[in-house]
Amino acid sequence: MKYIIFCFTLLIYSCNSNKGTIKVKGSDTEVNLAVVLAEKFHDKNDSILISVSGGGSGLGIASLLNGTADIANSSRSINDEELQLFKKKNIQLSTFFFAQDAIAFVVSDQLPLDSINTKDLAKILSGDVKNWSSLIKQDIPINIYGRQNNSGTYEFVKKILNIHFSANAKQMNGNAQILESIKADNSGIGYVGAGYVMKGTTNGIKILKIFTVNSKAVSPLDEEKIASGSYFFQRPLFQYYKTQDYQKVKPFLDFEKTMEGLSIIKSSGYYPVKK
Amino acid sequence: MNANKRAITDWIFKQGFKTAGVVTIALLGGIFFMLLYNSISFFIKRSPLDFFTGSNWDPETNYSILPLIVSTAFVAIGSMVIAVPLGILTAAYISEFAPKKLQIILKPIIEMLAAIPSVAIGFLGIVLLGPVISVLFGIQNGLNALNGSILLSVMALPTIITISEDAINAVPKSHREASLALGANKWETLFKVTIPAAVPGLIAAVMLGLGRALGETMTVLMATGNAAAIPKNFLDSVRTITATIAIEMGEVPYQTTHYFALFAIASILFLITLVINLLGEYFANRLRKFHQ
């Protein structure tokens, strides 16, 4: 008897919730920003519960498609196959550009290399060049610390350099693990969102300047260069949502556009969107 | 309550219990069907030959389970190499030689070890064991098959110890007494009489411990580095079947080839653990029959 009362109470409890929920999922590059935004949002509006998860841009978009997320954080633009899947389900998609990001290539500060050109980087990441000796005077094998294939950062690097990652590239669980690994491994090279290396965790690592055939070395920490779009590895950060859900996600999106939201974005190491 | 009302209540509850029983079994059976259905959906689209013999797990292009199986085998076998001798010897000590008072302390210790959640063990793999391995072997990163094997052995040990203990205890006293009466000392008795007699139960223990190691997800996800290439040695990073499912399942749109592929590898894992558990049960039954 008591048991039945229990169940009943639980049922009432579950149906009675006045709180709306916004599920935000996706890019690990954006997840910490989303966490801080959600936290500050709660101070302004505590009638909406925001749950944030990482897992990679692929996860975000898939979750949006599957209905298990309301906003998909993505550090890459949605690709054709994914668009097809949305079309098949007759779902209209809207995009919100909320920040610019730069990808930093990091090595240990023990490595005597300060800048690298995109061609050499491509050869290293695809496994064609396995040793640092071609770039510096030391015979050290290269250890690649990268992301897994559900990561937008992974996809972006792969696409823009037009390579397949070496099968020996270690696939770490997130940006943070990559930094930890580089700090411990002075033969390593890894890539992370610039936001991760802007907030003071730079002991032990060095951010490489990138140069191409057309440009001189640019660092991802150079705000002006980013604003003018001159850094090779820079990209806009997206939030996708279903057009039909606009009213539901509007409160959070609006918050991101406010002064407070923008200052949070900046202090997390991202750049305002190119106008 | 008159007899009629009681009879009706009795009938109602009987149907209730029956329904609950049937629903439960149906749900559990559903797991089997889900795996089957989704795996078949995969094999319609991709060839089984590639699946079992290719050398690359690279979603969207190549779905080969081989590197994952090799990785899983590395950590599972590695963990057994550590856990089986340790486990059986410990069980032998606890059941044959430990004084009663020590037994009372040791059993809870083993239970406590079993109770530790896999995340906590994986956590220690990252923060404690990883650095130790990297210093010990002079490599840069301690997240590899060796790390995974050690952690998994810690998780499998309680199972192996408990069941081995049961097996050794179940050997009738008469065996030991006969051996001693014939002039053997307690060591010869232990190694040449008692343990061989307990072998069916010991095999059951190993099988069940192996089953546990194969099915572990979080520990290997955190501590093995997750590179999906075929490993060459224990200091290589590996990616097990369970870790692959955990990493990729969240990011697949439903009903795509990748989605089905993950169910396909889950089915293989299911089959492997099922076979191992069945073997374990078979030997455990031999143990029971032997001592009837």
Add this chain to the structure above:
Amino acid sequence: MKKKFSHLINWILLIGSTFLVCTFLGIILWDIFSKGAPALSWDFITQYPTNGMTKGGILPAMVGTVLLTFITTLFAVPFGVSCAVYLNEYAKPSLLTNIIRASIRNLAGIPSIIYGLFGLALFVQGLHFGTSVLSAGLTLGLLSLPYIITTTEEALKRIPNSMREATLALGATQFETIKDVILPKALPGILTGVILTLSRAAGETAPILFTGVAFYINGVTTSVNQEFMALPYHLYMLSTQHSAIETVRPLAYATAVVLIILVFMLNTVAFIIRFKYRTQD
């Protein structure tokens, strides 16, 4: 002389192994508690995480774990106990019941991530519960079923048939026998099984990964349709996914401490019940 030496080796092997195993436990507990206890405080258990989860407490994770375990129990106990009662008290022994029992035993050995997949396919996707406490709780409930069924059946089997026969002879119906005589007597055994299952469910991470756990929630989960935070996933996340892994390391350790204390407390309760039950027999 040689014999003495080989005897010594044997002693070393046996005692050494046992000692090594105990050392494993010792190292685990020592490392986690020594590095986690300093970060523990009343605030830690009662506050929300703040500052991008680099400070603050783990309250939502604890609430989430409790809520989750609650739903698991609500689902698994009635179904599991009913199934065991049906198998043991009502069903006539046959090949079918033996197959069912064997299947249930084997299901206990299936990897937890496969339960996660099933939960995803059935609860999240099929029944459209979405990622939520409900989906995750039901998934963990499924995971717990085999164990609850097996331990309940064992407890029921331990009751001698003479009790059933006597009660029936006195005119009780089968249901009344079960309700008033058998179940109360088997209760300690059943309870032990349930508590041990809960302790396992509280520590499980794999099945909740795609059925509803979230990295961060900016409030308390108040409805079963919402996502939730959980202790084991929090530990996983703090040690692998967080952006400031080194800064939050103490928090990770402290979370590990809380998780282990929770699990040990549950196991101790089960142990006490089982101890009293066995001595009473």
